[in-house]
Amino acid sequence: MKNYLLVGAGFSGAVIGRELAEVGHQVTIVDSRSHVAGNCHTERDPDTNVMLHVYGPHIFHTDDQEVWEYVNRFSSFKDYTNRVKTTSRGQVFSLPINLHTINQFFGKTLRPDEAKAFIEQQADTSIEDPKTFEEQALRFVGNDLYEAFFKGYTQKQWGCHPSKLPASILKRLPVRFNYNDNYFFHRYQGMPEHGYTRLVEGILDHPNITVKLNTRFERSQAQDYDHVFFSGPLDGFFDYEQGRLGYRTLDFEKFTDKGDYQGCAVMNYGEEEVPYTRITEHKHFSPWEEHEGTVCYKEYSRECGPDDIPYYPIRLVEEKEMLGNYIALANQTTGVSFVGRLGTYRYLDMDVTIREGLDAARQFLSHVERGETVPAFFVQPL
Template sequence: MNILLVGAGLSGAVIGRKLAEAGHNITIVDSRAHVGGNCHTERDAETGVMVHVYGPHIFHTDDEEVWDYVNSFETFQPYKNRVKTTSRDQVFSLPINLHTINQFYNRTMRPDEARAFIEQQADTSITDPQNFEEQAMRFVGADLYEAFFKGYTIKQWGVSPTELPAAILKRLPVRFNYDDNYFFHRFQGMPENGYTQMIERILDHPGITVQLETRFTREMGEPYDHVFYSGPLDGYFDYERGRLGYRTLDFERFTYEGDYQGCAVMNYGEESVPYTRITEHKHFSPWESHEGSVCYREFSRACEPDDIPYYPIRQVKEKALLADYVAMAETAPDVTFVGRLGTYRYLDMDVTIREALDTSRTFLESVETGATMPAFCVAPL
């Protein structure tokens, strides 16, 4: 079969490779001048640093098949994400752990003492948190919430934390030990030569043709037997019902001779600081050595039509609009919507790859059995 994939990021590359290996003819188009989507990495000409062009991507997973898959195309070096945050003229460790708690309160508590102490700080009158702020107040109390979460959240999402769902905070643990590894997955690492080289290797198959700087239109899909679309779901339908809401990021890039901040990620929790964090990219490749440094100040704002969409908002009005587009997608013939933009969901890289592998298998089974390929292999709602 002749198959068109829209987008040369992780979803398009993994699906394209699997279907090409099964003997199908694959064409992949992407509007950008490079493969990799927002995972794109490149060497900075001035410093030699491997830069995550669209912001940092740290690979972490418990999915052994996905870990083996990425390692079959690129060597992954060990990497632990140890995030720091600047608040109240001090630098603290995140996620909140025993060192953070003892430093913040100027105490020397043991784990059981700290657990009891934080429970005293928490607002126990909140039995069923209804929003982000209530969840934080019930979780850690007013002091830690104000110092580490409130300002950062306002900057990141552009709304009061009282307007955000409580579930957002459930992803941020409090640890009553000195473990400062931001993630808890079994497998964590960084591709030795960057994500773009890994994705180029995935795409390196005689059955795959890649066309960059090519903007997709629906008419392009007509000669193909099936289309896998990883662009914005609303964009496929030319924003007929309106635009789904996203947050986008602006990066203020600067270089520094030496070590600017001593870590890869420094958050700024106070609302008075306009950026959410500074990332120093040479620290994402700790096995390399560079005198110069490339840093990004990161600013979050509402996504405009010409911006790159990063984070789906998924509030009540967006979900109502999403339901309309899902209904339209389910009647679109011979197209499957995949990935972060195609399903309007925030996805980590390992989940994106897992869903791409599963989607490939579903498609191959549908070809074999004559079943209809669904518009979504994972429901967006």
């Protein structure tokens, strides 16, 4: 039996901690916040009893059957289909762009094959190898759809013109030539019936796991444990000695109303003139519940400051160079492995975070059993 320290009580820390605890090791998990589940934290609104996604909405979706079965061990899940709407030019459209969106936007009644040919005519085929977000969008959907649905929203979300962003951000352009408005393609989709915090609490519910909230990690603590798994900010572990990695953060303006405010869970605002990126109405994330009141969040994106919660890693040229320096430092550090979204400076969906947590725990145990050196990263950040 060994003693392991997990820094961060989000999905990474909880999953790795549970795997180690189940084979008999003692696990301590610390988190600087007053709750578990990290940015997936959910809680009941005291006035309306609506389940709030405190740090913004999270919808569970995956094609990974083992991950789906894993989360269902610790919480009952309810069916949930994410259907997103957006306002543009005085109308409400369906996202991702689908046959209904195309016909409504262009005032047509195209069939799937006709719509595909029509969009190909809109596309800027002179762009053979898109390098930027803007070029990627123009190449595949043309200027009109780009201006209406991508340009303003992206500029607000990332704080810079889409011509400054890499094409990889828009890896697979979400355009469908049918009327399917399910935002995700994945086989398994749903919501934990009692929220994500209850789900993570279930993962952490093991006699070999001790959770300490409102507790900051100090590097000197590492010597008290056989190994440390760090899911906090990679640059923060090294006291930002190479500088701060860039993130976008979110501000939320909460407001309440009676009845149904917007008729859907997520309404995007694609125009740059509207300062917020979207409004989320949280009762719609639990459609099996009934509430007289409603709670909405206006969501604003901005550059992350030293005291802000980091959400989206920027990963442009400057950040990648700095990240390389931190990776070199991490590889020189023994007894610590860096995991999760912040520890590897990558945007990760929940299912990928859980998959990587399961894999990291198994790789770690295998390394220990063979007497091998445990790597700083189980998944390479670059």
